[in-house]
Amino acid sequence: MSVVAPNLPLCCGRLTRAVWRGQVSVFRHCSRETNTAQGNISPKDILRPYKATGSTSGLSREEWLDKSKEFLKGLRECPLSELPDKYIALRRSKSRAHAPKSTHFLDYQRVRVVGGDGGDGCISFLSTFGKEFAGPDGADGGNGGHVVFKAVMGLRDLGHISSYIQGDKGEGGGNRDCHGANAKDLVIQVPLGTVFKLEGRVVANLEEEGAMFVAARGGAGGKGNVFFTTPVDQAPRVAEFGGKGESFCYEVELRTMADVGLIGFPNAGKSTLLRAISRARPKVASYPFTTLNPHVGMIHYADHHQMAVADIPGLIEGAHCNHGLGFTFLRHIERCNCLLYVIDTSQPRPWEQLEVLMYELEQYQEGLSLRPHAVVANKMDLPDAQENLEKVRTHIDLPLVPVSAKMGEQLVPLMALLRFLVDHSVTNHTGVSQTPLPT
Template structure:
């Protein structure tokens, strides 16, 4: 140890004058800088640490660990159901201007190849995506490769595939519907790639034996489009905030939306599946709570109401804990009618929730006096009287949805809103 200390310029360790008491960190730095064998370095560091404690010095302290990253649940992620995008297809490659040169003939004719075609931009429906949050605002296709000499044509660019959720509608700047991706695997050709330019070999004729011109590649198509996501469900739960829609969805399916004792807990539509013993699945959508004036886009009116458009059947969820429960039903139907005439007249049923509250039975009798259709009184929280509602949902599905779905599947080949024939070629996925 004395030899090591002497290497750092310190004096006799037994004397009162030495530099170990004031330079322990310097010795550690020298141990790191100079190429001392690893074993000797560890011994030197331990000796310096002991000397530091002996003379009142503390070794360097480790910094505190960084704050752990917050764990966000899936419900906390932003749900995007509308996005405006600008798509630009790939540019075609330029044709080549070149002449073949041979040892005996420097002007053996043109040999410029054609440029490759630019790639298309395609929207394709995928069940693995539930939101439009991953879709970029600016989408660019790949450019085709330029032509080269010796009659080498440029490579065609692969198509750029943008995955979107099932149920996405594509609109133009005039808000006209261009595509409706309502089935997994359906696609919409958003922008066509530019054609590749011709090389000078293409312009060879009997009159023009040495063409000195070549085409440049065409620019890809550029468009501004709007993507609008509408939830695809057979049955929609309609009600005011804090009526118990999310709790009801948890009771009849395996979906797990957030539930809390305050209004506007649900901000995104959640879809749960009811499984029956004959392998039939019915999709039920928990639509965020509406407020009066939603048809005027108060609150998030339009963004909530658009998800109801594709629900074939409706379940009006009424809160029995309040007074004059029939006014809730009247207000809900009025909002749907103002948003889209005839929307409230779709096949529906009334669910009277929170029957476990003491005064709920009195409110239920008042509600029955104002409506002439069956009412399913239940407690979603306690899972009380759930089975009759589940059976009635199956009846609504068989009477109104099942035949409609079979007709749509027969007409999918003749009337496909997603696009025309196959687009082929190589694919680049987003």
């Protein structure tokens, strides 16, 4: 569903407040007739230029469709008790936390990193018993601390990283040749797969555990007046200031945010679906744009595999032109290995939602919609949904699972299909064979 708000800035916060106050009263469904940006297109028209090369996973689109359809057919014919453990999602044994607010997932951060300044050198002259002018004894200052990022296991997002990071300053030099102490390096832990960009250029990619990146070096300590002693000048009255630390502004982002990303228009039921299949608690309300930041939930399977599913904020028409917060939202989709299109089956002509979504993804990045994907026909508990479902099957030649996220219906086949999507993506890169369904 898209929003038409004349004379209203497409700022997500202002738009949400306007909807809440009733200032926006005109809503229309995204359809082929009303979408002036794309013209008359269909999913086949969108993907026709890429059929020859196939998807990034190594298989052509026709091969992937055949495999997924065979999987869904076997899933319908196979009793749930005979499913392999890898396709059975475990039920949640713990209740959701009663915290007042749910934290969102942060996969992108602009960080200004400044190294620590070096300590200043000291100007001092020694005077001892019996020798009033013993000479200079001003020592050097200590070096400033570096700012270092280290990739570790156990972290999932960038929420703990501040937008401004500065290293510690080195200690200044003292008299009696007491050099200042060097400042300790500031080591900041980041998740595996963190990428650092400087002016759009990738400068570091921390893919292995323990990998480190020196983002900003600390300044050198200043020299004391002892350093400047010469045979000509035995009592120099000069010392150095400590060097300034390096300063850079990095774009820090995660290479992979989640295994599966839920994509759809506002109010398509993505947050409700994530609540139904995981213990995540994204905000759910009856007005659009309730989700402004991605939320990630974990699904646990019987073979001890954990899958991350991300609720991507809703897209609108023209997102590839940065309408609303289009680029910000589309950037999250780049970091999902698989895609799950969520459409509202209760709306008229629901298959056109998929056409608009795939068009926006292709316009933003060529081949983005070709990642392993499936379609979820949500809100099957609402009127006209069953009748629209038959029409959707005739217009969409993709793996389709009808569910009701609110009522919790048909979630078991959906979670089995999600596991198949992820395994298919991993298999095509690693060569590991799949576990077929029992016949």
